[in-house]
Amino acid sequence: MTSNSILAYCRPGYEVDTGNELTRLTAARGCYGYPLMKAGEAFVTYQFQAPAAAQEFIGQTAVDDTVFARQLFAVIGKITIEDTADRIGPVLALLDEQPPPRCGTLMVEYPDTEDGKTLAKLCRKFAVPLRQALRGKGWLTAKEQLNLPALHVFFVAGDCCYVGISQPRQRSPFANGICRLKFPPKAPSRSTLKLEEALLTMLSEQERNEICRPGARAVDLGACPGGWTYQLVIREMHVEAVDNGKMDADLMATGLVDYRAEDGFKYRPQLGHVELLVCDMIEQPDRVAELMAAWLVKQWATHAIFNLKLPMKRRCETVYAAIQAVEAKLASANIKATIKTRHLYHNRDEVTVAVLRKS
Ligand SMILES: C[S@@+](CC[C@H](N)C(=O)[O-])C[C@H]1O[C@@H](n2cnc3c(N)ncnc32)[C@H](O)[C@@H]1O
Incomplete structure (x- = not known):
């Protein structure tokens, strides 16, 4: 059984707008559910009612088709990590229960909040051994293949993460769904x-x-x-x-x-x-x-x-x-x-x- 929900990253303060938009988009596709969010968390989950609706929605909806979502993935599960000395074990255990499709890339990410930014180093360090472990299980290709689904691990705290799948061509190619650009020194304004x-x-x-x-x-x-x-x-x-x-x-x-x-x-x-x-x-x-x-x-x-x-x-x-x-x-x-x-x-x-x- 998958969780039948999706997770959308957004700008902090825009959780309600993102939730409202997901409600609107899902209703337009004739599937129903409800958003769950907390102000300032910079992400929203959306729980579907009909079985398998989350997978279907994620397969049909590109991030670029939305206004407020920066990234979208279908949630496999939410993990609370009891022993932070081993964060990989619980992720593998979840995937053993609900094997993912063969993925071409791994994205370990965090919300665009002040608390989220403190998780950046953890995410970077965690990605390396997790990638190896996923390859060992055959869930991740040896070389990155962007035409395959991506496996996402989205840390919302040092001991809590969501794991899920996004589809090629539908997802944002950017880490955390953020297109970072360098300010051109000769430009007259940050705009x-x-x-x-x-x-x-x-x-x-x-x-x-x-x-x-x-x-x-x-x-x-x-x-x-x-x-x-x-x-x-x-x-x-x-x-x-x-x-x-x-x-x-x-x-x-x-x-x-x-x-x-x-x-x-x-x-x-x-x-x-x-x-x-x-x-x-x-x-x-x-x-x-x-x-x-x-x-x-x-x-x-x-x-x-x-x-x-x-x-x-x-x-x-x-x-x-x-x-x-x-x-x-x-x-x-x-x-x-x-x-x-x-x-x-x-x-x-x-x-x-x-x-x-x-x-
Ligand atoms: C956010 S700023 C634009 C910044 C600009 N895009 C940049 O990259 O430097 C908005 C501008 O709109 C101008 N503006 C507002 N109302 C206007 C109007 N009715 N006609 C012309 N300019 C207007 C303001 O003078 C202001 O310079």
Whole structure:
């Protein structure tokens, strides 16, 4: 018998939103259950009612299909370790009872909390002998094979962990579900990391190369001091940067930036159509969503990447309502696009939306 639950990692403080989203996604698939979470723990478990529903859900749902989950796995079991001198024995005992499929990689992880970070060293040390032991049992391939399921051991305390399985192509490739990036020293603001993470994780390499190609045109609404514009300029795009604030002088010196001190809600692209619209204005999410949809419907931009600032409450509902409004506007104009929405690691109280038009 498996535990028939899944575990989702999230940003601390977003447990309720993650739980609400899992309830919404599972209901949309016609399977039911309930989330269990504690505020600040940076993870949520979701218990299914129908037998085998957890495995089925995890097989059908990519982490990238969710807004708030950073990683998702089907739980095999939760272990309380009585003797911390031997943490491997209890994991192997659980897997002896419920043998996993042959896995191609092992991920030993911890929640993104202050307490969780104290477990980082333990996780690193524990992974080496556990990997050996799993290989000895034939549950882990000798060489890493990312096209196979991953075995997760998620420590929530030094003496307590969840063990489970994620599916290839559905899971996040990053440890703890976190895409860490180095701050580019010449970028004018830390916000640059938000757009960089979005470009790296929400677009395929092909989409990135096609959309952010040298010479292509972009508009950046709410651009100052220029962190997002910087990401486009390093890809040699021409950017109309719209904001009343002050733009970084080095970016202006590239000759690729056309600065416009105007209201982003009234701005029109100077030379007609652009390839990419980006927007980081701090405004009501429904207003921003409406503006983005209008640009796409009017064919002022082919694609859009934008942030939606989240309210204090009902964040999941607010995001889904904004996205549904964009979907409805695009559908009524017969525009086919894929929409991805993610609470990225470098985001705070905001999510990033990428609307990519299908050719
Ligand atoms: C979070 S900051 C943008 C940071 C920027 N993306 C970066 O990477 O440096 C939000 C910006 O939106 C601008 N803004 C807010 N409302 C605006 C509006 N209606 N029109 C133009 N800019 C606006 C603000 O002046 C501010 O500079």
